[in-house]
Amino acid sequence: MEFNLSEEQSLLIETTKSFVKNELLQHEELLEKTDNLPKELYQEIKKKSQEVGLYACNMPTEYGGGGLNAFDLTLVEKELGFTSLALAEIAWRPQNILMACNGKLIDEYLKPATTGERKDCIAMTEPGAGSDLRGMKTNAVLSGDDWIINGTKHFISNAHISDFVVLFASTGKDEKGRNLLSCFLVDLDLPGVEVAKGYDCVSHRGYVNNIIHFNDCKIPAVNILGEKDKGFELMNTWLEATRLTVAATSVSRAERAFDIALDWSANRKQFGKVIGKFQGVSFKLADMATEIKL
C-alpha cells in the first residue's frame, strides 16, 4: 500500500504553507496587540485566498469551490493551523453541510457561500446545551408557510460578519420525550434576529464569537436543510469531518509551540550553558516531540 503523498497533495501543502508564510504571519502581531482584525485587511486577505484557491476549497467544483476530499482538506487545515485562528479563517471553508442544499437553496445559499458573495456561520450551541445538543431550547414551529423561530445561541463564530446562519433547532419530541432537531438556513438581517456581542477569549486574538437571539423570527417553510426532525442525522453526516480538521489544526499548533520552545532552549543560556543542555528541559522537549510526531 502506498502511504506517500501524491505530487498534487504535496503541492497543496506547499501552496497553503506559502500562503500562511507570505500573507498571514506578518499580521499576527497586529492581532495580538489590538485583538481586532481590520475590515480592509480581511477583504484583502480574502481576495488573495480566492486567487490561490484556498477559499471554499472544500466546496464542490461545479459551484466554484476547490472540490477537495476530506483527506486533502485535512492537509490544508493542518497548514492553516500554523497561524492564528482569526487569520486562518479568512480563507473561509464554508460549512460543508451546505452541500445538503437542494432546490432554490442552492442558488440562495450554497453557490454564493462558495463564491464568497455571502458568508455562512453555524449555530448549534446554547447556554444550556453544549456537548448535550439534544438539550437545546431554541425551537421552530411551522405556521402556515413559515417557520417561527425562538431561542438563543451562543459561541457562534463570526456571526457579526455573516449573512446567514445554519441553525439547529428543536422541532418536536420523540416517544422518549427527547428533542427532535431540524436544520434551517436563516438570513441574519431578518426581523426577529439579533446578533449580539459574544464573550472575550483568553486566546484566539482577533477572533469573534457572538450570541444570536431569535425572537419570533419568521423564515420561509422551504428554508429547511434536509428533512424535518432529521437534524441529528444531518449533523452526523456532514459535521463529523470537522473532528478531523480540528485535530489537524491542533497538531500544527503543537508543532509551532514546540519549535518556539526548541529555539528558546537552544539559545537561552543559564549557568554557563544553553538551557536545552539540562536534562530537565531536554527530556521535556523529547516528550513533546514524541507526542506530536508519533
Ligand SMILES: Cc1cc2nc3c(=O)[nH]c(=O)nc-3n(C[C@H](O)[C@H](O)[C@H](O)COP(=O)(O)OP(=O)(O)OC[C@H]3O[C@@H](n4cnc5c(N)ncnc54)[C@H](O)[C@@H]3O)c2cc1C
Ligand atoms: C473556538 C470555538 C469556536 C466555536 N464556534 C462555534 C460555532 O460557530 N457554533 C456553535 O454552535 N458552537 C461553537 N462553539 C461551541 C462548541 O461547539 C462548544 O463549546 C462545545 O460543543 C462544548 O460545549 P460547552 O462549551 O457548553 O461545554 P460543556 O458541554 O459544558 O462541556 C464542559 C466539559 O465537560 C465535558 N463533558 C460534557 N459532557 C460530558 C460527558 N458526557 N462525559 C464526559 N465529559 C463530558 C466536556 O468534554 C468539557 O470538557 C465554539 C467553541 C470554540 C471553543
